[in-house]
Amino acid sequence: MIAHHTLTGPEDAPVLVLGNALGTTTELWNDFSLPFRLLRFDHRGHGGSAPVPGPCEIEDLARDVVELLDHLGMRQVYYCGVSLGGMVGMWLAAHTDRISRLALVSTTPWLPDKKRLDDRIALLRSRGMEPAADAIVERWFTPGCAPDVVARFRAGLLEVDLPSYLACAEAVRRMDLRPDLSKIDVPTVVIAAAQDHATPTELVRHTAEELPDSELYVVGDAAHLAVVEAPRTISVILDDHFGNDRAWCRSTSRALPNRR
Template sequence: MNMQSLSLNGEFIHYQLDGPSHLPLLVFSNSLGTDLRVWDPLLLELTDQFRFLRYDKRGHGLSSCPPAPYTLDHHVDDLIGLLDALELNQVTLCGLSVGGLIAQGVAARRPELVKNLILCDTAHKIGPESGWDSRIDTIRAHGLEYIADAVMERWFAASFREEKAAEVVLWRNMMIRTPVEGYIGTCTAIRNADLTTSSAALTQPTLCIVGDEDGATPPELVRSTAELIPGARFELLANAGHLPCVEQPKALAALIRDFLAEVTEPLSRYEQGMRVRRSVLGNAHVDRAEANKTAFDKPFQTFITEGAWGSVWSRPILSKRDRSLITIALMAALGHEEELAMHIRATANTGATLDEVRETLLHLGVYAGVPASNVAIRIAKETYTGMGIAIDEGKN
């Protein structure tokens, strides 16, 4: 896994961006006392269907931990900064607990960034201020370990705590290893946040979800938020506490898929194909091809866009990197030199590395013959050199 971080608003924010760029993007903002790993069980249910952006909010995980207190605006600024830096907009934003507050804040302040909202176990205002003051004082006096068992009871349903006690220990370890300043700083942000007015004005399609045994943001509190946001849909998840992404990932994934299918207008095969084609070959290449298109070759270009890019390259299971390497091998074996060079250039977008291409062309020599491999290696060397990539920097 490559470590990814950006300097935003004076802090370093750790993030993880995964999945092919042509897939729809889900952006996740996690809860108090957790890091981006809290979404791992859910992502296993959605892999090959979506692209994912997760991050550690300030004071959590591998991100910077400035001294407390924080405001909700600090967290909102960080997520907006991350989306802007990665040039992402019109995303589906999924927030858990305080992550849901952050998501609502981003959607209100920069509505062009957020196409859909998924709010898990959160509300427009969470808990009375006195409760947060008491928690902050207790942590200052005794540390996070002192409250950990009580937090686990709010996080997880009774059956989960009993049947998966060893797993609960790991989530408990995540919580108590959160920097105290980060935990308290975010407690302060939650305590002072009241989004009643701004969330009542949200216009994005919104799904509100809560576990039926959530002891942190009880179902009626989450329901009240769904009733506040115009047109929001409310769903109650059985046998789940505050972290349904951990306890009920299959059920949560099903709700997410159903919601997005309901609110998303499907792309035509041509539109999907053009999106994937651009993500692989790059906008400059596709723009040139489109500019050179004539009435004579337009039917063929449409056929390729719909059939190759809109049907085959758009399928799940194989990643863009996998399909890239397969295509390079086939173009080399068949002697299509121009197409081979084009797809080697496309590795800048597909993620196939120089080392992987080299191994593919070496493998080609066994199964398609040494002459084909020799020509392909020459073309690859010329193409990489033209791309400004040093061909002697790969692994032996």
């Protein structure tokens, strides 16, 4: 199965693959305008991608990306992933040579506290997506996020294939990519959101500190889906990272304002 995808931007520009958070689709990146060839894709059972029966691991989701790159004849690319998309990016950068530069947004290589995810999985299994949707979306955005944006992403969440969502959520629960961090030898920018309660700043900071070649940014007025609430700020960070050939030093922290 080839994942549903879109490819836009200058044909002669470097390819930047954009990986989505669990429960979201390629719409996550609608407000981004970057000088790259943007390859957006949907995870299994999300958006236009067909469900794949049975359980999966982060490795399986990453191999979906490799299959897509092979299908498109792309040898090596830039990669930016949010949450689940970032977990996929970490696996790709650690286990393949397909990623030349990496960006990780609101993500972690493991969950130190699994109770919240366990509760969500139990609710989804017993009652379906609708009763869980409000709690999921509430953690995606700050209270000040525009109601129409929240409503749009909630509607998109309800369209995700439930067994696929559960399979991906359980893959996240089982995941432990911490041993892989030292294998990621490509320049990496790590972005945290100050109001992200799903992936707190200190957890993201710890990830950056364990990477051999990384730089950490903290975006102020945004929550888990910071790429939706602060697209201009994050676009500047990504443009600088992927468009910059200078040597990158070990992780430093830089707090940026939210500029929409």
